[in-house]
Amino acid sequence: MSLTLSDVTRIAKLAQLEMSEAQSAIALDQLNGIFALAGQMQAVNTDGVAPLSHPLAAHMNNIALRLREDNATETNRRDDYQAVAPKTQDGLYLVPKVIE
Numbered sequence: 001m002s003l004t005l006s007d008v009t010r011i012a013k014l015a016q017l018e019m020s021e022a023q024s025a026i027a028l029d030q031l032n033g034i035f036a037l038a039g040q041m042q043a044v045n046t047d048g049v050a051p052l053s054h055p056l057a058a059h060m061n062n063i064a065l066r067l068r069e070d071n072a073t074e075t076n077r078r079d080d081y082q083a084v085a086p087k088t089q090d091g092l093y094l095v096p097k098v099i100e
Contacts, residue, residue, distance in 0.1 A: 001035050003028060 008028045012019045019027065078091055087094035 001039070003031050003035070 005024055005028055008024045008031065009019070012024065012027075082088045082091070082093070085093050
C-alpha cells in the first residue's frame with residue numbers, strides 16, 4: 001500500500017491538522033516507510049513458528065508472569081457518583097436521545 005500527497009492532505013484535514021506542503025511531503029515519506037516495513041513483515045514466512053506468550057519465552061524456559069490477584073480494592077461508590085446526575089435508572093445514566 002502506498003499513499004499519495006493528496007491522501008496525506010485528506011488525512012490531515014480529517015484529523016484537523018494544519019500541515020504545509022513541506023510537512024505533508026515529510027509525513028508522506030514517513031508513512032510510506034511504515035507501510036513498506038509492514039509489507040516486509042507480512043512477507044516473512046511464519047509457518048511452523050509457535051506464538052510466544054512472552055518476548056523472552058524463546059530464550060528462557062518457565063517464565064513466571066507477575067500477575068496480581070483480580071480483587072476489587074475500592075469500594076462501590078456508584079450511588080455517590082450518580083447522586084449529582086440529573087437522571088439515573090438501575091445504575092445507568094439517562095441522557096436525551098440524540099439519534100433519530
